[in-house]
Amino acid sequence: xxxxxxxAQRESLVSLTCLEVQELENIFALLLxxxxxxxxxxxxxxxxxxxxxxxxxxxxxxxxxxxxHDMLAEIMGNxxxx
Amino acid sequence: MKILxxxxxxxxxxxxxxxxxAWQLARKYRVLIVSLDPAxxxxxxxxxxxxxxxxxxxxxLSLEEVDLKKMARAYLTRETKVLTDTYKYLQALNxxxxxxxxxxxxxxxxxxxxTSIEKTIRGEKDFDYxxxxxxxxxxxxxxxxxxxVTITWIDRLxxxxxxxxxxxxxxQKIRRPLxxxxxxxxxxxxxxxxxDDIMQRLKTLHANYRQLTAILQGKDCGVVLVFNPDLLxxxxxxxxxxxxxxxxxxxxxxxxxxVTEENRKNAEQVLSSLRASAKTPAPASYVALxxxxxxxxxxxxDIPEDLGANLEY
Numbered sequence: 001x002x003x004x005x006x007x008a009q010r011e012s013l014v015s016l017t018c019l020e021v022q023e024l025e026n027i028f029a030l031l032l033x034x035x036x037x038x039x040x041x042x043x044x045x046x047x048x049x050x051x052x053x054x055x056x057x058x059x060x061x062x063x064x065x066x067x068x069h070d071m072l073a074e075i076m077g078n079x080x081x082x
Numbered sequence: 083m084k085i086l087x088x089x090x091x092x093x094x095x096x097x098x099x100x101x102x103x104a105w106q107l108a109r110k111y112r113v114l115i116v117s118l119d120p121a122x123x124x125x126x127x128x129x130x131x132x133x134x135x136x137x138x139x140x141x142x143l144s145l146e147e148v149d150l151k152k153m154a155r156a157y158l159t160r161e162t163k164v165l166t167d168t169y170k171y172l173q174a175l176n177x178x179x180x181x182x183x184x185x186x187x188x189x190x191x192x193x194x195x196x197t198s199i200e201k202t203i204r205g206e207k208d209f210d211y212x213x214x215x216x217x218x219x220x221x222x223x224x225x226x227x228x229x230x231v232t233i234t235w236i237d238r239l240x241x242x243x244x245x246x247x248x249x250x251x252x253x254q255k256i257r258r259p260l261x262x263x264x265x266x267x268x269x270x271x272x273x274x275x276x277x278d279d280i281m282q283r284l285k286t287l288h289a290n291y292r293q294l295t296a297i298l299q300g301k302d303c304g305v306v307l308v309f310n311p312d313l314l315x316x317x318x319x320x321x322x323x324x325x326x327x328x329x330x331x332x333x334x335x336x337x338x339x340x341v342t343e344e345n346r347k348n349a350e351q352v353l354s355s356l357r358a359s360a361k362t363p364a365p366a367s368y369v370a371l372x373x374x375x376x377x378x379x380x381x382x383x384d385i386p387e388d389l390g391a392n393l394e395y
Contacts, residue, residue: 014257024245027242028242
């Protein structure tokens with residue numbers, strides 16, 4: 001049981017960093033794939049060139065777009081504020 | 083191998099000058115002339131059809147017209163193939179839809195242009211000179227700037243990517259090590275730079291564009307500026323010289339086309355102000371307006387003025 005408590009603590013420690021990574025990946029995807037969601041795009045061919053490897057980033061981008069109507073709640077949830 | 087780009091405002095006679103220079107150089111060297119202008123007229127000048135790829139005009143002179151639309155299509159098909167290979171299992175995102183958007187993007191055509199230049203420069207070993215007849219100024223400057231703009235972009239993207247990988251590494255370290263025989267439900271994310279596909283791809287692209295920039299700025303490469311003795315052509319040429327200077331691309335030769343007895347004075351003025359705006363001195367040639375040649379339309383490439391002498395460097 002002690003072991004599992006340790007795990008839980010570790011998880012809560014990394015959760016903020018996880019969030020940060022996710023945001024960074026979101027930004028990365030936005031910079032590269034901005035044209036897909038209506039942002040002015042960087043050199044298009046770069047997007048095409050990297051598209052095959054961008055699965056995870058695209059998923060995050062999608063998720064962000066879906067959640068965007070309730071941004072505040074999401075931030076609260078992520079930061080553990082009830 | 084020497085590489086020359088013939089640039090200038092539309093209608094000043096870029097293609098004709100490029101063809102003449104190629105014809106003259108071909109007396110001594112093996113020359114390839116490539117037209118990048120979507121409105122090709124290289125074939126018209128030499129009075130042959132180039133629809134079906136490269137053609138040998140003489141033993142030492144080869145002609146080619148690049149089909150940009152076809153190149154863009156081929157490029158997209160190639161990328162789609164990589165894409166479907168990587169995404170075999172992933173249908174949910176409907177990526178075909180994304181691709182149909184990319185087809186209409188203007189960036190693709192410039193990229194296709196750059197790719198075709200790159201392919202020619204890297205692939206051809208059998209020629210002493212490669213002459214590119216470029217599309218009008220705006221597009222030319224844009225695609226010549228492309229490698230350098232891209233490098234800046236890739237640098238920024240690599241910085242962000244590196245940050246992501248570092249954070250992933252931290253997370254990995256803080257989380258407890260796996261018990262023996264245990265597997266995680268979620269996909270293990272790569273945090274090593276050498277294992278991350280995106281980072282690898284970015285690095286490859288970076289090296290690629292570095293190399294291309296080095297070739298374009300190198301001593302074997304040069305830009306030839308063609309202009310006419312009139313104000314519009316002067317202004318545009320000045321902008322072009324400025325653009326080339328910003329990109330650190332060397333100017334090799336100034337050619338003033340369509341000079342006649344009446345506009346000779348004008349021509350000298352135009353040339354001197356262009357020389358003043360060019361930071362590095364470049365030789366200049368005058369080419370007279372030859373009415374008989376323009377009307378008869380045969381052997382347009384055979385002009386009396388010697389352009390080759392200034393291009394042997």
